[in-house]
Amino acid sequence: MTRALNPVFASRPVTIFAVMSALARQHGAVNLGQGFPDEDGPPALKEIAARAILEEPNQYAPVGGLPALRAALASANKRFYGLDIDAETETLVTAGATEALAASFMAFLQPADEAVLFAPAYDCYAPIVEAAGAAAKIVRLEPPYWRIERAQVESALSPLTRVIAINTPHNPTGRVLSREELQVIADIAVERDLLVICDEVYEHLVFDGAPHLPLMAFPGMRARTVRIGSAGKTFSMTGWRIGYVSGPARLIEGVMKAHQFIAYTCPPHLQKAVAAGLGFPDSYFADFIAGLQKKRDLMTALLKDARLAPLACEGTYFVSADIRAVGAKDDAQFCRDLTEKAGVAAVPVSAFYPAGDASAPRHLARFCFCKKTEVLEAAGARLKRYFGGRSV
Numbered sequence: 001m002t003r004a005l006n007p008v009f010a011s012r013p014v015t016i017f018a019v020m021s022a023l024a025r026q027h028g029a030v031n032l033g034q035g036f037p038d039e040d041g042p043p044a045l046k047e048i049a050a051r052a053i054l055e056e057p058n059q060y061a062p063v064g065g066l067p068a069l070r071a072a073l074a075s076a077n078k079r080f081y082g083l084d085i086d087a088e089t090e091t092l093v094t095a096g097a098t099e100a101l102a103a104s105f106m107a108f109l110q111p112a113d114e115a116v117l118f119a120p121a122y123d124c125y126a127p128i129v130e131a132a133g134a135a136a137k138i139v140r141l142e143p144p145y146w147r148i149e150r151a152q153v154e155s156a157l158s159p160l161t162r163v164i165a166i167n168t169p170h171n172p173t174g175r176v177l178s179r180e181e182l183q184v185i186a187d188i189a190v191e192r193d194l195l196v197i198c199d200e201v202y203e204h205l206v207f208d209g210a211p212h213l214p215l216m217a218f219p220g221m222r223a224r225t226v227r228i229g230s231a232g233k234t235f236s237m238t239g240w241r242i243g244y245v246s247g248p249a250r251l252i253e254g255v256m257k258a259h260q261f262i263a264y265t266c267p268p269h270l271q272k273a274v275a276a277g278l279g280f281p282d283s284y285f286a287d288f289i290a291g292l293q294k295k296r297d298l299m300t301a302l303l304k305d306a307r308l309a310p311l312a313c314e315g316t317y318f319v320s321a322d323i324r325a326v327g328a329k330d331d332a333q334f335c336r337d338l339t340e341k342a343g344v345a346a347v348p349v350s351a352f353y354p355a356g357d358a359s360a361p362r363h364l365a366r367f368c369f370c371k372k373t374e375v376l377e378a379a380g381a382r383l384k385r386y387f388g389g390r391s392v
Contacts, residue, residue: 041236052269065093120352169315302380
């Protein structure tokens, strides 16, 4: 067999998360690379899902999602953001947020279109855009503040631009886009008649009392925006692979038609549990944020104690650190050495840029802190031992 495979995928390496997790297993390292919690979320949700498996039909759910979950999504949009969403026509349940992204890009893009992406970016964005036959136009954000500037966005626009994709709270940087930055995107989208895909999977992980601001709520954006959420992130059940999309009926219909040929539908018992979770009292969400914020603070302190230089983290599971503080110059080599020699796995931030991008920063490593306190402390002890601790 000599036929070539699709180069969009075949020419790319295996995702960095799988690579670093495999390396962590090989060397018995504490895995702070891949972003998944090391303990499950609310037991009540597992009980609901388990009962549904045993007591209810295990057959196809409706393509758009269980009515109960779609109603819960509409209610959550109103409860948290004041958005009036029609459950039947303006919501969609997907096989995780990554499938929601794929279905959205495929629904909105045609060959020769262009999509503006911000680097660093979650590594599925560009391949999906290219698989749709479109071109990814990269706007590079500059560390350590990672701010979106209008001039940068405008430099990436052309008559072929159809979509802008944003991620807030942002993986891997931990940034939460400010109202001013979101307004830049809104203004450009309205002026250029563009669609915006909003990856908001960490919407319930914004720290220090700051609010999450969905772009959909900005003037002029309701009709041109879809926002993507993740039950896996909100309820610490990443293996469930339940994501969702909210947006205007015309756009949701397009995303659903792509979704039906990608995943078709999602497990009904998990959808039923997520519907219950979205109705949890405010105390659940407050405790969830507080618990992760405490772990962020611990991770930041442990990195400092190991002589690394952590950047600010405003949300998500992740804090990045400047590795130049310990004399390292290449983030990929640093993360390999750290896993093999120190027994702690992290992810190089350069992996969130297009392959071979010479302008990608090479001095940052991303550490995941959604782990048990004792796991973080064990990782911190290994890092301190490896780097010799603080200078006195």
